Amino acid sequence: MFKFLLYVLFISNAYCLQKINEALNNKNVERTIDLTSQLVKITATVNVENTGKELARSYLIALEPELNGNISFVGAKDFSKNDLRVNPIQIEGRSKDIFYNVQFRQPVESGRTVTITIEVVLIKALVPYPSSITQKEKQLVRYYGNHYFYSPYTTQKQKTEVEIYSRVIENYTKFKPVNQVDSKINYGPYDKVAPFSKDEMIIHYENNAPFLTVTRIERVVEISHWGNIAIEEAIEICHTGAKLKGPFSRYDYQRDTGSNHHSIKSYKTILPSGAHSIYYRDMNGNISTSAVKVQKDWIELELRPRFPLFGGWQSSYVLGYSIPSYQYLFKKSTGEYLLNVKVLDHIFDDMYVEELETKIVLPVGVSNIKVKLPYDMQRLSDGVTYKYLDNIGRTVIRVAKNNLVEQHIQDIEITYNWQPHLLLHEPLLVSLALFILFIIVIIYVRLDFSISKPEHVKKE
The missing domain is CATH 2.60.40.1730 (tricorn interacting facor f3 domain)
Known part of the structure; x- marks a missing residue:
C-alpha cells in the first residue's frame, strides 16, 4: 500500500493538472522549421509578456495531438542560453493536447517581457512519397505541420521560416502571406492569432539526406x-x-x-x-x-x-x-x-x-x-x-x-x-595460481610413476 501511494505521488508530481495562465501572451514569435535532414527540428524564439497583476513563474508549451508518438525532445532556454527546467504536465479540459511546463529562472513581474527559446525535435515526421523508388530516382518526402505557432496563449505577431533540403519543391500550401527564396519558405507575419489555432501546412519536396x-x-x-x-x-x-x-x-x-x-x-x-x-x-x-x-x-x-x-x-x-x-x-x-x-x-x-x-x-x-x-x-x-x-x-x-x-x-x-x-586482487590470484602450478610441477618431477625399476638399478 505504501509503495502504491508513492507511485501515485510520483505520477501526480510528473503530470500534475494545471490551469492556463491567461495573463500571459506571446508578444512576438519567430519560428524556424528545419527540414534538411530526416529529423524535424523546430526552434521558436518567443517574447512572453505578463499582462496580469501577479508574478508569472512558468510558461506552457503546447503541441498538437497529431504529434503524439513523434516527439523525441522538448527543451527551452532563456535569453542567456541557459537551460530551463521542462516537465510534461496535463491541463484541465485539454486531455488530447500535449503540454510541457517551463520554469522561469526569475518570476516575470506584471507588465514585463521575457524571451525564451523553445526547441522541439520530431522523429518519423517526414513521410516518403512515393514510398518506394528505383535506384536512379530522387527521394521525395512530405511534411505535415501547422502554419500557426500552436500555443495556449494569444499570439500578437508571428512568422515562420521553413528550411528545405534543396530547391526542388513539388508543392507547398500557399497560406498568404508566403514566399519562397531558394530553399526557404517564409510564412507570415500573422497578427493576433487565437490560442490553439491550427491550419495544416503541407510541403512536398526532395530530400536525399541519409534516412x-x-x-x-x-x-x-x-x-x-x-x-x-x-x-x-x-x-x-x-x-x-x-x-x-x-x-x-x-x-x-x-x-x-x-x-x-x-x-x-x-x-x-x-x-x-x-x-x-x-x-x-x-x-x-x-x-x-x-x-x-x-x-x-x-x-x-x-x-x-x-x-x-x-x-x-x-x-x-x-x-x-x-x-x-x-x-x-x-x-x-x-x-x-x-x-x-x-x-x-x-x-x-x-x-x-x-x-x-x-x-x-x-x-x-x-x-x-x-x-x-x-x-x-x-x-x-x-x-x-x-x-x-x-x-x-x-x-x-x-x-x-x-x-x-x-x-x-x-x-x-x-x-x-x-x-x-x-587492485591487488587479480595479481594475487595470478601469483597464487602460478605458485600452485609450480608446486604441482615440483612434486610431479620428483615422483616415480614407473611400474618396474630400470636395469642398472636391478644389477646393483
Whole structure:
C-alpha cells in the first residue's frame, strides 16, 4: 500500500493538472522549421509578456495531438542560453493536447517581457512519397505541420521560416502571406492569432539526406581503476527512407558519381579525443574500409558498410575503443569515486535511435552505488558479470530508453565506494595460481610413476 501511494505521488508530481495562465501572451514569435535532414527540428524564439497583476513563474508549451508518438525532445532556454527546467504536465479540459511546463529562472513581474527559446525535435515526421523508388530516382518526402505557432496563449505577431533540403519543391500550401527564396519558405507575419489555432501546412519536396535509423544499440562501458575505460557498441542500423523498387545494379551504382543520392555509402562517427585501440567489425570479421582523422578536440571516424544501404536495407556492426579513465573517473574522498560517462555518444549527424540499452560494468568490490540519470530513463535491474580471473562478480548498471536524438547525448553520474587495495586482487590470484602450478610441477618431477625399476638399478 505504501509503495502504491508513492507511485501515485510520483505520477501526480510528473503530470500534475494545471490551469492556463491567461495573463500571459506571446508578444512576438519567430519560428524556424528545419527540414534538411530526416529529423524535424523546430526552434521558436518567443517574447512572453505578463499582462496580469501577479508574478508569472512558468510558461506552457503546447503541441498538437497529431504529434503524439513523434516527439523525441522538448527543451527551452532563456535569453542567456541557459537551460530551463521542462516537465510534461496535463491541463484541465485539454486531455488530447500535449503540454510541457517551463520554469522561469526569475518570476516575470506584471507588465514585463521575457524571451525564451523553445526547441522541439520530431522523429518519423517526414513521410516518403512515393514510398518506394528505383535506384536512379530522387527521394521525395512530405511534411505535415501547422502554419500557426500552436500555443495556449494569444499570439500578437508571428512568422515562420521553413528550411528545405534543396530547391526542388513539388508543392507547398500557399497560406498568404508566403514566399519562397531558394530553399526557404517564409510564412507570415500573422497578427493576433487565437490560442490553439491550427491550419495544416503541407510541403512536398526532395530530400536525399541519409534516412539512417539505429534500430537498436547496446552500449557496454567497462571501468578499470588501472587507468582505462573500454567501450563497445553493438549497433543495428536500417535505411528508413523510400524503399528500393526493382533490382540493384552494381554497374549503374559505380557509374553514378553524384553525391546527391538517397543511398548511404558511409557516415562519420565522433569519438572522444583520447580514444585509442579502435576496432570496427561485423559478423564476417574486421571491416577495413574505415578512416580515422584526429581533430583538435575529437576523433573523426568514417565508417563505410560492406555494401551501400538503400531504403529498407539493414546492417549491423560492432564498434569498440578505449579511453583514459582520468578524464571521466574522479576521486571525491577516501574510498569514494565519481564516474561521469555518456549514456549515449555520437553515431552520425542527425541520428535517430529507436532503442538504447547502456550497461556500465563497475570494478570488483564496489559498494554504496548511487546513480543519477541525466533525464527520464528506465532503470533496469542491476546485473552481475565475470571477467578474466574474476572470482567475485562485477556489478553492472543497466539503463534503457527509446526514441533518442543528439540532444540526449548527456552524462550519467555514478558514485560508489571502492578500496585501492582491491587492485591487488587479480595479481594475487595470478601469483597464487602460478605458485600452485609450480608446486604441482615440483612434486610431479620428483615422483616415480614407473611400474618396474630400470636395469642398472636391478644389477646393483
